[in-house]
Amino acid sequence: MMSNSRKKLVEISNLKKYFKLDRHNTVKAVDGLNFDIYKGETFGLVGESGCGKSTAGRTILRLYQATDGEVLFKGEKVHEKKSKHELKVFNQRMQMIFQDPYASLNPRMTVIDIIAEGLDIHGLSNSRKERIQKVNELLETVGLNREHGNRYPYEFSGGQRQRIGIARALAVNPEFIVADEPISALDVSIQAQVVNLLKKLQKEQELTYLFIAHDLSMVRHISDRVGVMYLGNMAEVATSRELYKNPLHPYTKVLLSAVPIPDPKLERTRKRIEVKGEMPSPIDPPSGCVFRTRCPLANDVCAKEKPIFQEVKQDHWVACHMYDDRYRTEFNK
């Protein structure tokens, strides 16, 4: 995708989502995100458990109210006050696919009713016949048969359930889909089926995806651009090729070097970047740069000042003092 022809679909600025635990403790799950998602692209969001990637996805869709900051969808504020009707119109354009294909489908509804729920709510079918016809089309789009419509979720395997979840999301003709770990619960050969389906649908229906995952090789495969989150903050954003070839943030380097590659000879010679300890609690994140407590290159300045998330070369954003002209020299000692 060329940078001059692309249009911003979702603009996220300074987005924060805090969860209050009690009077003294607040979980800073998402603590100031700034990035855009372009029309027709797949934006991959990666990070380890607890980094806030799922919360970010849900807040962008307004499944959570934002604590601070703003999300614009085609220039319209997502989190502003909306009437019930406005919200309904709005929700139709953004849909979600969930991780757990077992928990996200109502076990007491037939597949037809699960998929058609969105059609009913948004009044997208005028007759019973049209409703069933639309569901049948959707079932075929995701690679299931129309006979599957009268069955219940328990009669399907994990991969098939995820297809039902995708059909449900597609039913209302959305423009933007947040897929939160849509393949993590599936076996490898089934993962490939679902990923290929998502890519095919994107091409056919001009969909834009926010693809949340912790499997870095799958994210690289499906995404045009990738963002790496750590402890509620965005560490780095770049095109997927650039990010994997030329990672800048020390955390991205650690993360990439930790992924085992299915190539025994390569694995035997690969050097891993060791990282100390585990991710600190988002209730009391470190001062300055949140990664500094585990960063192999951390310096005095990292504890004092939060690094600015800035574009250091075209389409490559990073939040690290090493790439800030004011502090660059400190790291060359």
Added chain:
Amino acid sequence: MKRVLEVNDLSVSFKSDSEEVQAVRNVHFNLYERETLAIVGESGSGKSVTVQSILQLIAMPPGEIISGSILLNGEDLVQKSEKQMEEIRGKEIGVIFQDPMTSLNPTMRIGRQITEGLIKHQKMSKKIAYEKGMELLNLVGIPNPITRINQYPHEFSGGMRQRVMIAIALASNPKILLADEPTTALDVTIQAQILGLLKEIQQNMKTAIILITHNLGVVANTADRVAVMYGGKMVETGTVDEIFYNPKHPYTWGLLASMPKLNDAKEELQSIPGSPPDLKSPPKGCPFAARCPHVMKVCDTHMPDYIKTSSTQKTACWLLDERAPKVNSPINVGGGRNDE
């Protein structure tokens, strides 16, 4: 190489009044000293049941070992009483499960869980057992063992809990360590730490490890030999290099091709159409026949024998029969280092 475990013709079923799930069918493999044998396969392929049968951890009924023997030091574990098995589990074979949250007792302090086996099977005094427990926590990289040994599982993070599990499994210096998806629930940076730890321990203690995983990256990183399971059968075994660079079974081909490579160009992933067989009525012939792109008539009716293609690799596939048409491995396997 010294053989430490020998599994012969093992078949395990789960029975109810009306049906029988044939989870493992005629599985055969050996385990050698100091090696890591990875068993790979999709959910329901029988890899966990195989390992649980070694320890006799399968609930019987409904589970039942239909046939086969599991030889440890020349003695058949299938014939042992529960009491004898307790002794073996406490001394000879350590085990690590996938989920460190549910495999530790949440109501017991870590110290008691580590020392339990030492006191019972090694007849240590409580004091000496606790000293050994702290030594073990130190060995698996848990800082500050004096405080940690008196804490409960919920006070540990996921990675730390898995370290505790490893410490418990190692307490009796077992010759064999069974690790069932030991890093699946962990983040990649923690996974790298745990895999590093297992290798280090193996070097120092000469442990033989059976590693169950579905992550081929972990296999490439850790295994010496690989056994591929599908539909309750072991369809191919070989050294890690043979399986990754010269696989002979179409299921192994499909499995390797469906993995995205961290450094590959963007193209459609090869997927294996369809889904695994229903083991309530497993196919008469090759379990992969229904999904195999190279299926022949004979595959539906007859299970192929193992054919040795090297001194270390054997494969159960009719394509290797001399009467079959020659089919070359369709994929460029391995990580594919050519980026551009």
